[in-house]
Amino acid sequence: MTNFNLQKLKTSLFGYFDLTGFLIPQEEAETEIREGVSFRGINIIILIVAIFIASLGLNVNSTAVIIGAMLISPLMGPIIGMGLAVGIQDFELMKRSFRNLFMATMFSIAASCIYFLISPVNEGHSELLARTSPTIYDVFIGFFGGTAGILAIGSRVKGNVIPGVAIATALMPPLCTVGYGLATMQWTYFIGAFYLFFINSVFIACATTLGVRLMKYKVKDFANSERARKVRTTIYTIAFLTIIPAAYLTYNMFKENNFMSNCNKFVDNEFTFPDTQVLSFKPSYHNGNGTLTVNLIGRTIPHDSLMLAMTDKLPQYHLAGTKLKISQGYNSNTEFDAAQATSTMLRDMYQVTQATITRQQTTIDSLRNINAQIARNDSMGAVIAPELKVLFPQVRDIAVTRGIVSNVYDGKLDTVNLALVQYSAAMSSAQAKKFKEYLEARLQIKDINIVLSTSLPSKKR
Incomplete structure (x- = not known):
């Protein structure tokens, strides 16, 4: 089957x-x-x-x-x-x-x-x-x-x-x-x-x-089948020979693309200094030999120590044997590519701007969530008051909020959910547990902390 x-x-x-x-x-x-x-x-x-x-x-x-x-x-x-x-x-x-x-x-x-x-x-x-x-x-x-x-x-x-x-x-x-x-x-x-x-x-x-x-x-x-076979063999041989230079050029293209990509990673990851910026960099690859020229501006870094440190890091990016040239500042001997410098600065500005926008948007979203939670908690006390009157008549006043707790030993901060409750009569342990479970389920808050209060403001009866 x-x-x-x-x-x-x-x-x-x-x-x-x-x-x-x-x-x-x-x-x-x-x-x-x-x-x-x-x-x-x-x-x-x-x-x-x-x-x-x-x-x-x-x-x-x-x-x-x-x-x-x-x-x-x-x-x-x-x-x-x-x-x-x-x-x-x-x-x-x-x-x-x-x-x-x-x-x-x-x-x-x-x-x-x-x-x-x-x-x-x-x-x-x-x-x-x-x-x-x-x-x-x-x-x-x-x-x-x-x-x-x-x-x-x-x-x-x-x-x-x-x-x-x-x-x-x-x-x-x-x-x-x-x-x-x-x-x-x-x-x-x-x-x-x-x-x-x-x-x-x-x-x-x-x-x-x-x-x-x-x-x-x-x-x-049909009479020239042998001749046809020779012609086909010749054509296929030509086709095979045609592929060889193309395959070699493709191999070199892959090597050059990898070299360019590795140079970009190397410059982005390693040339990060507090008071010195990359003005421009130019990788070049020819006949299997790679050269990377980097132009820096800002506070001058000791050239010998910089060259030694950066040359040692080249193998980590598969750039062993690459000729590294580093120039600082600008003088007549500096290889300066204005278009590359402009492109680099614009790219850096764009990345910084995008990172700033992302951080600001994250902060805004976080604040919106906090404000929404606070507004919800403020209103939930009034919403559940009629239910509490029936289910837990011992509760006289309640306020739901969020607070910041600071550990006195290590100074760590944490956010907690609080229910400030004032009772008109004491609750048993079983009732208190049931009351806590009710609040967590009704308010959709995990692990709410109930704090007994003797001074919650309430309307005069």
Whole structure:
């Protein structure tokens, strides 16, 4: 019975991934892909226009404009075509796709380079910089984007998948950044952006090949199966070699992020002095070597003892080997970053302000609770008076309040709940216990202290 249920569950789960009835015929999908491979006439004009739009977006740092260019661009066509060609062993399509991709890439770089040569704005904004440091995450984006793309092309229900793939894989911005690097002679931009474009292209093509296999497309050229095997091996080898630099860059990115985070913790926790403040600090990480520069203002601390104390604490924050530079005051030799200093001071002011507001709000809430309790206690005496007259006729007057008790030996203070009671007649021990339990239950006060009084003010009868 258990095996039957497991088999039923397995069948049910795999049913969600069954592609039967969702796919269009192979001929229709191939026709759509082959039409997108060609870069002549209207396609090449649209590509150049999209490149100019993307370059404008990068130049003015506008994400919306860049996304628009990605949606317009037909650049993914030959990349999908290459993946299909490998999957169905169509070597003519492979050659045509590669040739068109090469020409499209050259036209794109040339158009972008021309734009940035004539543009008066040459500053590298964040959208440009984001295309120069590819990581292993870009490999995943390219692969999963390509998978979604080929499945959408082969599916009856396409929805918004293709536009989404165009945005996610972002083929246009890296090519525009390549043109920017070429126009401004910044080869770091050129190499980094081209590598990102190469990653996207390779893994979109690989994902397309796997998608074609998943959808069980018929192979076109059976006679060249050995040649196809060699081509697939070459492509997968290229894909593997493509991953290695990205994995290395990702590892360095993790190390740099950890270094920056540890530096922030180190400065926040250790550079706390009564009369000396951190004006600014600047961590830098390059080729595995970290440097932390800290600028202090206020009362001068002996430099040698400060350096010795702080250097000894570096390993506690996983910063062993970090070069620490500490300067106090300001002179011509001090490395001063005004933006960093302003940011640090604003952050400190914000933290102090938030802490003050939190303390004040806590005090206000506490006082409100005390006032509410006092008001409630003041009114409860009058509320329970009619009940006491019936239940405990020995009680003549009662007042409920809170008091502060001070221990005469250690001076510790404590808050107690008090019921000041004046009796008209004595109570037995059992009645007194019952009376105390009644007050605690009725007033919703734990451990109330009953104090006998002989001088409670009362109205004359």
